Amino acid sequence: MRAGRYVYDPMSSNDDEGRGRHFVWTALAVVTLFYTCASVAVAESPRRANYTIEAKYDRSAQVITGRETIHWTNDGGAAAPELEFHLYWNAFANSRSSFVRATGTDWVKAIEEHPDAWGYSKIDALAVDGEDRISYLEFLHPDDDNVDDRTVAKVRLGKPVEPGASVDISVAFTAKLPRVTARAGYAGSFTFAGQWFPKLGVFENGSWNCHQYHLTTEFFADFGVYDVTLTLPSSDVVGATGVLREEHDNGDGTQSLRFVAEDVHDFAWTADSRFHLVEKTIEGTHVRLLIQPNHAAQAERLLTALGHAMRLYREWIAAYPYPELTIVDPGYGGTAAGGMEYPTLITVATTWWMPRGLRIPEIVTVHEFGHQYWYGLVATNEFEEAWLDEGVNSFLEGQIMDASYGHGSYVDLFGLKLGSIAVERGQYLRSPTHDPIDRPAWQFLDRQSYGAISYSKTALTLRTLAGQVSDEAVRRGLALYFERWRFKHPRGGDLLQALADTVGQDLQWLFDQLIPDTGTVDYAITRLKADEDRGFAGYPFKQHGVGEMVPLSTPPDRRYRSEIIVERLGTVRLPVDVQVVFDDGTQINERWDGQESWKRFEYTGPQRVEWAVVDPERKIPIDVNLINNSRMRSSGTRGIVRVTSRWAFWFQNLLHLLSGL
Ligand SMILES: [Zn+2]
Numbered sequence: 001m002r003a004g005r006y007v008y009d010p011m012s013s014n015d016d017e018g019r020g021r022h023f024v025w026t027a028l029a030v031v032t033l034f035y036t037c038a039s040v041a042v043a044e045s046p047r048r049a050n051y052t053i054e055a056k057y058d059r060s061a062q063v064i065t066g067r068e069t070i071h072w073t074n075d076g077g078a079a080a081p082e083l084e085f086h087l088y089w090n091a092f093a094n095s096r097s098s099f100v101r102a103t104g105t106d107w108v109k110a111i112e113e114h115p116d117a118w119g120y121s122k123i124d125a126l127a128v129d130g131e132d133r134i135s136y137l138e139f140l141h142p143d144d145d146n147v148d149d150r151t152v153a154k155v156r157l158g159k160p161v162e163p164g165a166s167v168d169i170s171v172a173f174t175a176k177l178p179r180v181t182a183r184a185g186y187a188g189s190f191t192f193a194g195q196w197f198p199k200l201g202v203f204e205n206g207s208w209n210c211h212q213y214h215l216t217t218e219f220f221a222d223f224g225v226y227d228v229t230l231t232l233p234s235s236d237v238v239g240a241t242g243v244l245r246e247e248h249d250n251g252d253g254t255q256s257l258r259f260v261a262e263d264v265h266d267f268a269w270t271a272d273s274r275f276h277l278v279e280k281t282i283e284g285t286h287v288r289l290l291i292q293p294n295h296a297a298q299a300e301r302l303l304t305a306l307g308h309a310m311r312l313y314r315e316w317i318a319a320y321p322y323p324e325l326t327i328v329d330p331g332y333g334g335t336a337a338g339g340m341e342y343p344t345l346i347t348v349a350t351t352w353w354m355p356r357g358l359r360i361p362e363i364v365t366v367h368e369f370g371h372q373y374w375y376g377l378v379a380t381n382e383f384e385e386a387w388l389d390e391g392v393n394s395f396l397e398g399q400i401m402d403a404s405y406g407h408g409s410y411v412d413l414f415g416l417k418l419g420s421i422a423v424e425r426g427q428y429l430r431s432p433t434h435d436p437i438d439r440p441a442w443q444f445l446d447r448q449s450y451g452a453i454s455y456s457k458t459a460l461t462l463r464t465l466a467g468q469v470s471d472e473a474v475r476r477g478l479a480l481y482f483e484r485w486r487f488k489h490p491r492g493g494d495l496l497q498a499l500a501d502t503v504g505q506d507l508q509w510l511f512d513q514l515i516p517d518t519g520t521v522d523y524a525i526t527r528l529k530a531d532e533d534r535g536f537a538g539y540p541f542k543q544h545g546v547g548e549m550v551p552l553s554t555p556p557d558r559r560y561r562s563e564i565i566v567e568r569l570g571t572v573r574l575p576v577d578v579q580v581v582f583d584d585g586t587q588i589n590e591r592w593d594g595q596e597s598w599k600r601f602e603y604t605g606p607q608r609v610e611w612a613v614v615d616p617e618r619k620i621p622i623d624v625n626l627i628n629n630s631r632m633r634s635s636g637t638r639g640i641v642r643v644t645s646r647w648a649f650w651f652q653n654l655l656h657l658l659s660g661l
Pocket residue numbers: 001002367371389390393
C-alpha cells in the first residue's frame with residue numbers, strides 16, 4: 001500500500017445465526033477437478049492453501065454469496081487440532097471492531113456521509129472432509145483485548161490434521177461489501193473485492209498465525225492455486241488476480257467468469273461498467289489497464305512508469321514471472337481502494353488534472369508493482385514485519401523513480417524539484433522516534449509513525465547502507481534475498497543475512513542500531529575557529545633561570561591554529577567523513593569512527609580553516625538534521641580565495657539541503 005486508509009461495524013455482535021443453524025454441506029464437487037485442470041506449469045510455490053471459489057455478486061444489495069473449497073496441507077511442523085480463518089470484512093461491521101476504533105473520527109465521518117458504509121463477512125456453513133463443523137466456530141482476538149472484534153475465527157476439528165496431511169475445507173459464506181473507505185468495497189458503479197472470502201491463516205511452527213484486521217496492518221497467507229468463478233452483471237468490465245480461463249453469458253443479464261491464478265496467496269477482483277480497457281505487452285507480460293474514462297489521458301503515464309519498473313526489476317532483482325498483470329484505476333469515490341497490491345493485480349490512483357511534474361500516478365504504479373516482489377513473491381508477514389514489504393519496496397521505488405525520471409523524480413513543479421531521498425526524509429522526520437522498525441504494524445503509535453518508520457526509515461536505512469557500500473551492492477543483496485526466499489515466508493533476519501552475505505561484511509552493528517531501536521543519527525560540526533599563532537612571547541626559561549621577556553609580536557609569516565569539533569548528537573554511531581576547507585582553497589578529508597560524543601580536529605599552518613562539512617557526499621541520508629552538518633568560520637579577511645570558498649560553501653550547503661529536505 002502506498003498511503004493510509006481505513007474504516008467500520010457489522011452485524012449485531014451477538015449474532016448466533018450461523019452457529020446454531022444445522023447446516024448440511026453436501027456439494028463438495030470441485031476439489032479434485034481443480035487439480036486436474038487448473039495447473040499445467042510446474043508448481044513453483046508450496047501450494048499449501050488452494051482455493052476453489054464460486055461466488056455470485058448481487059450488485060444492488062452489495063452482497064457476495066459464495067462457496068469455497070480449500071485444499072489445505074499442513075506443513076506447520078505439528079498436528080493442527082483446529083483451523084483459523086480471517087473474516088476481514090468484519091473489520092467494517094460495526095463501531096466496536098478494532099479497526100473502526102483505531103480510525104477514530106474518520107470512520108464516523110464516513111458513516112455520516114454514507115450510512116450504509118458497513119460491511120461484514122459471515123460463514124454460513126463449514127465442513128472439513130465432509131464433516132459439518134459450523135457449531136465449533138468461535139471468534140478470537142489474539143492481538144488485543146477487544147472481544148467485539150470478529151475478524152478472526154477458529155474451528156475445532158474432529159481430529160487433528162497431522163503434519164504433511166491434507167484436508168478439504170468447504171465453506172459457504174456471505175460477504176456484504178462496505179462502502180470503499182479502506183481498500184475494499186463499492187462506490188457508485190465501482191466495486192473492489194479484496195479480502196472478501198473466508199481465508200485461512202498460516203499454520204507455522206505448530207501454531208496458527210492469524211492476526212486481526214487493524215488500521216495499519218496488511219496480510220499474510222500461504223501460497224496456492226486459486227480457481228475462482230464469479231457471476232456478476234454482464235455490463236461489468238472485470239479485472240481479477242490470475243488469468244481469465246472461461247467466460248459465459250448466462251442470458252439473464254449476468255456473466256460468469258472463471259479466473260485461475262497459480263502460485264499466489266490471495267485473490268482480488270474488481271468490476272465497473274465504466275472501466276476503459278487498455279491492453280499492452282510489457283516485458284513479455286500481458287498488461288491490462290482498467291482505467292476510468294475521464295482518466296484515459298493518464299494511461300500513457302501509468303504504462304510508461306510500469307515499463308520502467310518492470311525493466312529495472314528484471315535487471316536488478318528478477319523478471320516478473322506471471323503471464324498477466326492487471327492495473328486498476330478506482331472509480332469516483334473509490335480512491336481509498338487505490339494504492340494497493342494483490343497478486344498480479346494492483347490499484348493505482350490519479351486524477352484528470354494531475355500535472356506532469358507531480359508524479360503521483362508514476363510513484364503509485366512503481367510502488368504497487370514492487371509489491372509483486374515484496375509481498376507477492378516473497379511472502380513476508382505484513383502484520384508482524386511490515387518493513388520487509390513496505391520498506392524494501394520503498395527503497396526500490398526510490399531507486400527506480402530516480403533512475404527513470406532524473407533530478408526531481410517525485411516532484412518537478414514550478415522550479416521545485418524533489419527526488420526520492422527528499423520525500424523519504426520528509427516522511428521520516430514527521431515521526432522519527434516513536435517506534436522501532438521491527439514493531440508489529442498494529443502496535444505503532446499511529447498511522448503517521450507507521451508510515452514514517454515502516455516505509456521511510458527502512459528505505460533510509462537501506463540508503464545509508466548503500467552509502468557505506470553502494471546502491472548496486474544493496475540491490476544485489478535484495479536480489480539474493482529474493483532468490484533465496486521466493487515463494488516462502490522469510491523473517492527480518494533473512495533479509496539482513498542476504499545483505500551481509502552480499503557485501504561480505506558483518507552489518508549487525510548497523511542494523512542493531514537502526515532496526516530494533518528508535519535512536520537517531522545526527523552528526524554536526526558544532527565549532528569551527530582559526531586562531532592566529534603569534535609565536536613565542538613571555539619569559540623564556542634558561543637552564544638555571546629566566547631570560548629576557550620577549551614581547552608579543554606579529555611574525556612576518558602568519559600562522560594559524562585551526563580547530564573543528566564534530567559532535568555526535570544522535571545515539572546511533574556511524575563512521576563519518578569530514579571535509580575541511582581552508583582559506584587558501586586547500587582541502588583535507590578526514591574520517592571519524594563516530595563512536596565518542598565528539599571529535600576534535602586541529603591543524604596549524606599558514607592557512608586558516610574556512611568551513612567544514614560532515615558527510616560531504618551525503619552518504620547518510622538518515623541523518624535527522626542536515627542543517628548542522630556544515631559550519632563556516634564567521635569572520636576574517638576578504639580576498640578572492642575566501643569569496644570563492646564561501647560560494648563553494650553555500651553551494652555545498654544548498655546541495656545538501658536539496659538532496660534531503
Ligand atoms: Zn506499499
